[in-house]
Amino acid sequence: xxxxxxxxxxxxxxxxxxxxxxxxxxxxxxxxxxxxxxxxxxxxxxxxxxxxxxxxxxxxxxxxxxxxxxxxxxxxxxxxxxxxxxxxxxxxxxxxxxxxxxxxxxxxxxxxxxxxxx
Amino acid sequence: xxxxxxxxxxxxxxxxxxxxxxxxxxxxxxxxxxxxxxxxxxxxxxxxxxxxxxxxxxxxxxxxxxxxxxxxxxxxxxxxxxxxxxxxxxxxxxxxxxxxxxxxxxxxxxxx
Numbered sequence: 001x002x003x004x005x006x007x008x009x010x011x012x013x014x015x016x017x018x019x020x021x022x023x024x025x026x027x028x029x030x031x032x033x034x035x036x037x038x039x040x041x042x043x044x045x046x047x048x049x050x051x052x053x054x055x056x057x058x059x060x061x062x063x064x065x066x067x068x069x070x071x072x073x074x075x076x077x078x079x080x081x082x083x084x085x086x087x088x089x090x091x092x093x094x095x096x097x098x099x100x101x102x103x104x105x106x107x108x109x110x111x112x113x114x115x116x117x118x
Numbered sequence: 119x120x121x122x123x124x125x126x127x128x129x130x131x132x133x134x135x136x137x138x139x140x141x142x143x144x145x146x147x148x149x150x151x152x153x154x155x156x157x158x159x160x161x162x163x164x165x166x167x168x169x170x171x172x173x174x175x176x177x178x179x180x181x182x183x184x185x186x187x188x189x190x191x192x193x194x195x196x197x198x199x200x201x202x203x204x205x206x207x208x209x210x211x212x213x214x215x216x217x218x219x220x221x222x223x224x225x226x227x228x229x230x
Contacts, residue, residue, distance in 0.1 A: 035219075037167075044208075044210065044221060044222075044223050044224045045159070045161075045167060045210055045212075045221045045224070046221065047212075047218055047219040047220065047221065050219070059217050059218065060218075061218050062119075062218070095166060095167075097167075099212075099214075099219070100172070101155040101157065101172060101173070101214030101215075102155075102172065102173065103172065103173075103176065105178075105179070106168070106169035106172075106178065108166040108167055108168070109166065110166055111166060
């Protein structure tokens with residue numbers, strides 16, 4: 001069974017940091033580009049960041065570039081998102097997802113909630 | 119960034135009737151490799167999103183054939199031939215041709 005399990009969310013003060021993890025199982029994690037997508041309460045989906053299957057290439061939304069860092073450990077089948085200088089507008093459910101644009105399976109985690117508030 | 123505009127925002131549908139959602143992009147989604155990378159997702163209430171369609175018109179495994187995607191260039195459509203209760207939720211288009219990836223704002227489908 002394919003699983004993507006996010007963890008690390010919680011309440012953090014503005015300006016603080018948080019590290020999200022996404023543990024993958026049931027598929028060949030090291031073959032997939034991986035992504036973080038977020039959804040603010042009651043709002044739509046917003047792509048945050050992507051990382052190539054071997055970790056050699058990354059991409060970020062303008063709203064998080066310079067503050068967030070995506071990384072992966074293929075030996076541990078785990079995706080990460082290091083978030084710093086957090087702002088209230090970063091409050092959202094963060095999903096990890098394969099988000100392929102071609103004919104390979106699309107997998108999503110259940111999401112982890114990040115709340116930035118004092 | 120490529121702006122994806124969906125319409126309508128809300129779509130009340132009678133069970134068994136068809137539904138159609140439009141998605142327009144601010145620039146062509148034809149990639150230099152000749153493919154058009156336009157996906158459709160459904161997010162049911164309380165669930166994570168699920169991809170239904172990739173590359174404009176290709177259904178994912180397990181997606182009923184009442185779902186179909188069409189379009190080209192900047193203009194795309196998702197059609198449901200006969201809406202069932204399980205089709206309720208928010209539908210999103212997403213372009214995968216250009217960086218950054220961008221989603222449409224969503225279309226909420228509900229049963230009348």
